[in-house]
Amino acid sequence: MAVAVENANITIRHDMTVAVEFANITCTFAGRGAAGSYTAVKDVSLDIGEGEFVSIVGPTGCGKSTLLNVAAGLLRPSSGSIRIAGEPLVGINRSAGYMFQAEALMPWRTALANVTAGLELRGVARDAARRKGGEWLERVGLAGFGDRYPHQLSGGMRKRTALAQMLILDPRIMLMDEPFSALDIQTRQMMENELLELWSQDRKSVIFITHDLEEAISLSDRVVVLSAGPATRPIGEFVIDLPRPRDVSEIRHTARFVELHDRIWHSMKEEVLKGYKQTRNRVAS
Amino acid sequence: MRFLRLWQALILFGIFALWQLLSSPDILPPVVWDNPHRAAFFFGEPVKMFKVIWVWFSEGAIYQHLWVTLQETALAFVIGSVLGLAVGLWLGLSPMASALFDPYITAMNAMPRVVLAPIFMVWFGLGIWSKVALGVTLVFFIVFFNVYQGVKEVSPVVLNNVVMLGANRRQLLRYVYLPSATSWVFSSLHTAVGMAFVGAVVGEYLGSARGVGYLIQQAEGAFDINTVFAGILVLTAFALVLDFVVTGAERRLLVWRPTQSETERL
Numbered sequence: 093m094a095v096a097v098e099n100a101n102i103t104i105r106h107d108m109t110v111a112v113e114f115a116n117i118t119c120t121f122a123g124r125g126a127a128g129s130y131t132a133v134k135d136v137s138l139d140i141g142e143g144e145f146v147s148i149v150g151p152t153g154c155g156k157s158t159l160l161n162v163a164a165g166l167l168r169p170s171s172g173s174i175r176i177a178g179e180p181l182v183g184i185n186r187s188a189g190y191m192f193q194a195e196a197l198m199p200w201r202t203a204l205a206n207v208t209a210g211l212e213l214r215g216v217a218r219d220a221a222r223r224k225g226g227e228w229l230e231r232v233g234l235a236g237f238g239d240r241y242p243h244q245l246s247g248g249m250r251k252r253t254a255l256a257q258m259l260i261l262d263p264r265i266m267l268m269d270e271p272f273s274a275l276d277i278q279t280r281q282m283m284e285n286e287l288l289e290l291w292s293q294d295r296k297s298v299i300f301i302t303h304d305l306e307e308a309i310s311l312s313d314r315v316v317v318l319s320a321g322p323a324t325r326p327i328g329e330f331v332i333d334l335p336r337p338r339d340v341s342e343i344r345h346t347a348r349f350v351e352l353h354d355r356i357w358h359s360m361k362e363e364v365l366k367g368y369k370q371t372r373n374r375v376a377s
Numbered sequence: 378m379r380f381l382r383l384w385q386a387l388i389l390f391g392i393f394a395l396w397q398l399l400s401s402p403d404i405l406p407p408v409v410w411d412n413p414h415r416a417a418f419f420f421g422e423p424v425k426m427f428k429v430i431w432v433w434f435s436e437g438a439i440y441q442h443l444w445v446t447l448q449e450t451a452l453a454f455v456i457g458s459v460l461g462l463a464v465g466l467w468l469g470l471s472p473m474a475s476a477l478f479d480p481y482i483t484a485m486n487a488m489p490r491v492v493l494a495p496i497f498m499v500w501f502g503l504g505i506w507s508k509v510a511l512g513v514t515l516v517f518f519i520v521f522f523n524v525y526q527g528v529k530e531v532s533p534v535v536l537n538n539v540v541m542l543g544a545n546r547r548q549l550l551r552y553v554y555l556p557s558a559t560s561w562v563f564s565s566l567h568t569a570v571g572m573a574f575v576g577a578v579v580g581e582y583l584g585s586a587r588g589v590g591y592l593i594q595q596a597e598g599a600f601d602i603n604t605v606f607a608g609i610l611v612l613t614a615f616a617l618v619l620d621f622v623v624t625g626a627e628r629r630l631l632v633w634r635p636t637q638s639e640t641e642r643l
Contacts, residue, residue: 166537184540196538200556200633209552210542243635261542 110178111265111297112140112163117172119158132158134323135172138316140265142177143295147308149360150318151367156301157193158324160267163299164190176265189263191254193270197242203253204229204238210261228256232286248279252286259290266291266298273302284311284340292337305360309352310340317360320367328359393423421602429607443615445588449505449577450619453512454570458562461517465524466550466558475525482521490514494583503585512576516569520562527561528554563630570623574616589615 117136123129132155140146150156161167162174165185174181176188197206208225212218229238232252242250251271258266272280288311291298302308308315309332317328334348343349400420402413433439468475468482494511501507531553539553562569581590589612596604 164541166540186543188541190538190541192534192538194534195532196534198535198539198553198556199635200560202633209539213539213543213548213552241633243633257538257542 109142110139111142111144111176112138112299113175113178114138114159114162115173115175117159117162117169117174119155119162119167120170131323132321134325136325138326140297140299142297144314145291145298145300145312146314146316147300147302147312148316148318149302149305149308149356150324151320151360151364152303155321155324156303156318157269160190160269160299160301163265164188164267166190185265187263188265188267189258189261191258191266191268191271193273195242195250197250197253197257199242202239202241203234203245203249206242206253207238207256207260210257214261224260225256228260229253231290232256248275248283251275251283255283255287255290264296266296266300268298268300270302271300272307273304280307281341287311288336288338288340305353305356306344307340309334309349309356310338310343315356317356317363320363320370327363328356330356396420397423418600418602421606425603426607426610429604430611433607433611439589439592439611442587442589442592443611445505446574446577446581446590446612446615449508449512449580449588450570450573452505452509453576454516454573456509457513457516457573458520458569460513461520462524462558462562464517465521466528466554469525469528469558470550470554486518486522491579494580497580498584508577508580508585508588511580512573515572515576519565519569519572523561523565524558527558531557560631560634563627566623566627567620570619571616574619578612 114136117133118131119133120129120131136159138159148156148159158167162169163176163181163185165181165183165188176185197203198209201209204222204225207228208216208221211221211224216224226235226238229235232255234249234252234256237245237249242253245253251274254271272283275283284307298312300308300311305315312332315330315332316326317330318324319327330352332352334343334346334352400416400422402417468478490511493514494507497507497510501510536549536553539549544552577588578590581588582594585591589608593605593608593612596602596608
């Protein structure tokens with residue numbers, strides 16, 4: 093039954109309201125000194141549907157984070173337009189939460205104070221914010237760790253705190269930039285399952301950046317493959333019709349997963365090799 | 378090391394004993410000087426020095442001087458730190474102002490500020506404020522440079538994260554720049570308090586009616602070397618107490634800072 097609903101969702105995907113719409117986005121960075129200018133992404137058009145989980149994969153250094161920063165409003169594209177729920181984005185994207193690849197927690201605030209920071213910034217009363225923060229810490233499995241400072245938490249716990257910090261504001265769009273890449277494989281799969289569990293409760297729109305194809309397939313509704321940089325653009329789109337709810341460690345062994353993986357990997361391989369060669373040339377020169 | 382404190386105390390005792398032995402006119406035959414009292418005249422005698430300290434504390438004459446010095450140190454530290462923090466944040470966040478004032482900051486920092494003491498005395502009189510002013514000029518630059526550097530080195534990821542959580546420009550100051558800069562102020566706490574203390578004592582020494590520096594200066598005028606050393610000893614002990622208090626404050630305020638080794642011995 094669940095499978096049928098899933099498939100139905102996918103068939104109506106093109107009729108869904110669009111949460112994020114990249115239209116002909118190009119980002120060119122002014123070069124330093126003799127380096128000249130560098131075009132990170134070129135002419136990218138991409139739609140992310142309301143409630144859709146989209147992963148963007150591509151070789152390292154291909155400008156994946158650039159796209160995410162554009163969607164967040166942290167970076168203005170050199171040309172092209174970005175629309176959020178049909179409205180052109182001006183300034184910071186207030187309906188989006190962002191989970192960064194690097195450590196982004198405020199080190200001088202406890203886990204609880206980090207989680208409640210967004211509420212405080214919005215003027216929510218201290219008591220109410222703390223109560224809600226406590227609830228969210230519990231939901232991400234950190235009950236009792238609220239008074240720890242980030243350096244007293246493990247890498248996985250810090251990522252959970254960051255997740256709670258983002259989700260407490262109930263953003264309609266979640267932007268995630270390789271959020272689990274620094275974690276060991278076991279912690280990573282656990283976090284992925286928890287992310288899916290939390291996501292399934294209210295189906296936010298997600299743009300999930302990763303260089304790990306298995307992670308992308310096991311989490312997403314759709315995988316977008318980017319070409320190697322510079323001037324990155326999408327070169328393939330794959331609908332992932334695996335049934336939900338999924339267990340990320342088990343789903344990897346299903347026949348359909350392996351088939352999808354082969355197909356996407358085949359289309360990526362050339363770009364990965366190109367990216368690798370470019371990096372090598374850059375190091376050599 | 379076992380009995381570390383005991384060994385430290387023994388070394389201190391040894392130094393004073395040797396000092397007493399070498400300067401005492403009756404114990405050693407005069408070697409360097411023909412007059413046996415000359416050594417005591419130049420170097421003082423620890424026994425007499427401790428007698429002076431004992432009289433100071435038992436009769437209570439020293440307390441008003443210590444209180445004045447403490448007031449000057451505290452005021453210089455607080456005013457200097459607040460000014461350093463404010464200007465550091467301002468110049469750190471405004472590249473325009475920073476570029477404009479850079480040569481002046483460098484010049485003022487390079488100037489030996491002790492020469493300002495006479496000017497401050499003319500401006501603020503012989504009371505505590507001329508000493509506070511001197512202390513402020515010393516503390517300000519230490520705090521300023523730390524905060525300036527701290528603002529420049531705020532993690533851009535943390536900054537972006539707080540922006541995404543909904544902070545406007547003013548909230549960024551309160552949520553990121555100020556806590557980050559404050560941590561830099563505290564990391565320079567020992568130096569800043571030490572400088573405030575130096576400002577207070579040097580100011581007193583150059584002209585005042587009260588304070589430990591004044592006591593030393595008076596004794597020097599009367600060639601009373603034992604009292605001079607007694608004053609120095611009291612100042613040193615006082616500085617140690619200040620340092621102890623600062624360490625305690627630092628430990629409480631910087632709990633969020635990772636320390637080198639987090640493990641505990643069971």
